[in-house]
Amino acid sequence: MTSPAKRAAQRFRRMLDTDKAIIAAHFALARRETDPSRATFYAARGYAMQTCYRTTRIVVHEPDDDAPYTTMHTARQCRSRTCQVCQRIHARQTRRLHHALLERIWRHTPEMRISLLTLSMRNRPLAEAKPALEDFTGAVRRYYALKEVKRSHHGVLIGVEAAIRGDDANPMIGWHAHCAQLITDACMVEGRYLAIMRIRELFRDCLRVDYLPQCWIAASKPDPDGDTRQPDRNSTTEAVKYCCKPVSYLSANPPKDLFGAADAPRFHVSPDVVRYLTEALHNRQLVTMKGAWAKARKEHCAEQRTAKRNRRSPSSPDPFQSDEFDGLPF
């Protein structure tokens, strides 16, 4: 049994190895690109990610009276969606925000639960990543605008994710969405509840395809002995975690032993994966929310703004207004 510190270090090393392979893919793209402005773009991205890669450290904390945890420290953030370091920081921030929103929803409606719906489409060639994402997000938008669907929940948090599949000769991309739907017992009655087959049929019509897309739905089952709300928090995390799983980048050319040995082969990421993903994800909003989720965010943001304003104007008297201020020193 390895110690938590050792396991954390292994995970961290794997993440950095993936990052290194993605950086190499950026430079490979910059070399082969004929358009000088695109070549400069990929090279600049590569250098920015290299700074993230070189300056990131983790610290494993093992307190005597609590479970071990890790903290990550980096000198700067390039904020690229293909940078594993920045994605991990971003995932942590969004997780904190959405868990705070969930607590706010529970303050209003304590009986609210989450059912996690996964909508997906068939794999398409990697070169079609951008049009496939447009088709998919359009279909999800149409699906959640349906009256029948609106009736079945109180609000939804949608996170879109890519999965790279196929092999180097024939790389494919599959877009899917994790939707954390807020439900109460009132949603489980006939006329409001949607069975999985009905969901698949509706989503097929929204996708405008002639096959039944794969969809799954699962209500989080609270563990009566444990923290009954933890499964709902986990479902929320699942919806907003990342836009492309780190290991997904590598799957086009999977190394033999990804998870271990010191002599593991150097990870390889196809430059095409980086190119088509960068093009598809540019200026794309991948997390959206509706209903009770959106209402909670509005309240949360308004509260944050008020708190910020109060911090800016502290209760201590303005020196220019106070009695002690007797003019400028000249």
Ligand SMILES: [Zn+2]
């Ligand atoms: Zn970065």
